[in-house]
Amino acid sequence: MAKSEQEILEGLAEIVNEETGIPTGDVQPEKSFTDDLDIDSLSMMTIVVNAEEKFGVRIPDDDVKGLSTVGDAVSYIAKASA
């Protein structure tokens, strides 16, 4: 069964927290991964690989570049897992 966007946000926040130590509550849809959360490209790729595993989706590298905010990633994962 496909997960709701809220469930994806929570799951993604856990992955971000695990990788970077950023509190899960700070991982909100409007936040930019680079500008707001200060996540570097290596950490971003680690988050992507873990998100792929957790949500059973594939996020090609070219598409990762388009995911600038947490909300972009949540929508992408929701669409890909629908």
Place this chain on the structure above:
Amino acid sequence: MTDTRQTDTRRIVVTGLGATTPLGGDVASTWTALLAGKSGVRVLTEDWVETLPVHIAAKVAVEPEEVLSRQETKRNDRSQQFALVAAREAWAHAGAPEVDGERLGVVVASGIGGVLTLLSAYDTLKERGARRVMPLTVPMLMPNGPAAAVGLELGAKAGVHTPVSACASGAEAIAYAADMIRSGRADIVVAGGTEAAIHPLPLAGFAAMQALSTRNDEPERASRPYDKGRDGFVLGEGAGIVVLESAEHAERRGATIHGEVAGAGISSDGYHIAAPDPSGAGAVRAIRFALDNAGLSPQDVVHINAHATSTPAGDVAEAEAIRNAFGDATDGLCVSATKSMTGHLLGAAGAVESIATILALHHRLAPPTTNLEDPDDDVRLDVVGLEPRSLPDGPIAALNNSFGFGGHNVALAFRSVS
């Protein structure tokens, strides 16, 4: 007339010590255990042990997870984690000096590098595919990873280096750090070694060389340098880090000085990839270079922390080299083999043993050689036995020897400070 300014600039002092070892999670607990003659060697409990001839090793006493954040343990190879733990202790011990990053260097060695990351990432690749290999895999497995992690943490910009010379690596790092200060490249250098290689592959490799003790039923008695019953070394893990500083810089900021790096001697055997040169010529040259470099006569040296790994051939070869280098002065010095307690920390050994040497001079107490129950008659040295030995008052000096596969020889000379 002596140019004291010039002399002061070239003196290199130790202002901070840090370690995580099989005997303790810091320098104080390690030193206490060393004096008490405790062994850090244990029977391994992992499933894979049964497939190997060797079932024992010396793991760190305090797991890095207990002191680092979860993110730090995820983003750093175990060898990097040890280096960070030891470097933080050393830096705090030095009083967290205010220093321009461009005058701060880091030299952290490793014998094998991020081998645990390399091997687990290869398992991931085989079992789950390339996509599951994490992006931090390469920065975690590269041998300079620990030096880079420490350098980044401290903002070191004078140069971050990683000498790799097998079991001499940690000592070579300290020699390199001293050179950086002597040549004027840096005022402070954070230096040492780290190793985390307790895994079936390195164990199988060392076992295949017949380098490891197989005294599996008596782990605490397995590492027994200079004893007739020795049958090889015990693999250990951990890190040792020192903060070295020009005496001028340390005195200017009012730092507490714990010892002095008086000199270093480095040579290579040009003999065999793994076996020690039975003539010991390379080791003798390293020791003589260290004495010359330090301006010490053989009679000035009262103590040696020997490489003495507990292999049948290596211990005797080193003992003969010491006697050749020191001549009659050999009888005036006592030798400790602290690997009898820590096991062999490979690329961290020279650093951890330098710390033991510095503390021996500071406390005027040479650590014991645990398990020396039946001394080998071929070892013609005054080896400190089961109890610590007092060292003389006044200005004294000591040596730390380290030798590595590949024919690397490093001797470091330390002086007491009043």
